[in-house]
Amino acid sequence: MRYWSLIFALAAAFSVGAFAYAPFSADWWLPNPAGEPRHVVSTFGREIDALFVIILWLTGAVFVGTHAALIWAQFRYADRVDADGKPARPAQYFHGSQRLEVVWTIIPAGILVFLALYQMDTWANIKFRSAAPRTPVLAELTGRQFQWMMKYPGPDGRLNTPDDLFTVNDLHFVKDRTALIHLKSADVIHSFFLPQMRIKQDAVPGMTIPVWFDCDRAGRYELACAELCGWGHYKMRGDVVVHETEREFQEWQAAKLAEQGRSQLATAPGDPGGDEK
Ligand SMILES: [Cu+2]
Numbered sequence: 001m002r003y004w005s006l007i008f009a010l011a012a013a014f015s016v017g018a019f020a021y022a023p024f025s026a027d028w029w030l031p032n033p034a035g036e037p038r039h040v041v042s043t044f045g046r047e048i049d050a051l052f053v054i055i056l057w058l059t060g061a062v063f064v065g066t067h068a069a070l071i072w073a074q075f076r077y078a079d080r081v082d083a084d085g086k087p088a089r090p091a092q093y094f095h096g097s098q099r100l101e102v103v104w105t106i107i108p109a110g111i112l113v114f115l116a117l118y119q120m121d122t123w124a125n126i127k128f129r130s131a132a133p134r135t136p137v138l139a140e141l142t143g144r145q146f147q148w149m150m151k152y153p154g155p156d157g158r159l160n161t162p163d164d165l166f167t168v169n170d171l172h173f174v175k176d177r178t179a180l181i182h183l184k185s186a187d188v189i190h191s192f193f194l195p196q197m198r199i200k201q202d203a204v205p206g207m208t209i210p211v212w213f214d215c216d217r218a219g220r221y222e223l224a225c226a227e228l229c230g231w232g233h234y235k236m237r238g239d240v241v242v243h244e245t246e247r248e249f250q251e252w253q254a255a256k257l258a259e260q261g262r263s264q265l266a267t268a269p270g271d272p273g274g275d276e277k
Helices: 002-024 043-076 098-118 120-127 246-266
Strands: 139-144 147-152 165-168 170-174 179-185 190-194 199-203 209-213 219-225 238-243
Touching (some): 043 120, 098 120, 139 190, 139 199, 147 170, 165 246, 179 199
Parallel strands (some): 170 238
């Protein structure tokens, strides 16, 4: 039944074709800004994507190699019968090959060790506390069922003072500046995820985790929760606005603070119905 080997070959060819096509389609490849399918906006994003592409090439080569071997074996050893309807050649029994097993254990182990060493710097730059930038904290972000609560230091630059600005699902920072946030959780494990910036970090109850990232293009992006954290998990989709200049950011903050001042007046004692959210 050589016909089966051709079916398998088609499936493999389709898979390889899909991977070859994906980088040219905005919907198939990794998330990038709308209209710029190949522009990765953050420094870490470019590093992560480079690692991703290396892994894709490695696994792709293994995929093509194993499928070529599989299809060749199916084609070569398809059952054949002679004119009398008997098998044209007898089946053979052999008990494995130690040499082959050693080879296919050592090669993947070598590849894994290479990847582990190769990506170490990137991991350290993105995740190690010692690599955290010495910049003032942009905001404190607390995940809770089911929203991201954000606390910005306000004009005085210090958290937990009367001029702090509170927002929900609304993250703002400035282009080409490293933004440092303190990530917390009020209840369960959430996961702070900026897909376009390739940043993902769990928010763990009881911990304050520094997370830092940047963006080289002003615009609107997406913040998601990447941990299934309960029935309202889908609601934890927030807006990310990257401002062109520091001044634009300050203006947004001032406007929001004025708004916050007004709503605080509305919720002053004596107004039982004014509870926000
Ligand atoms: Cu969540």
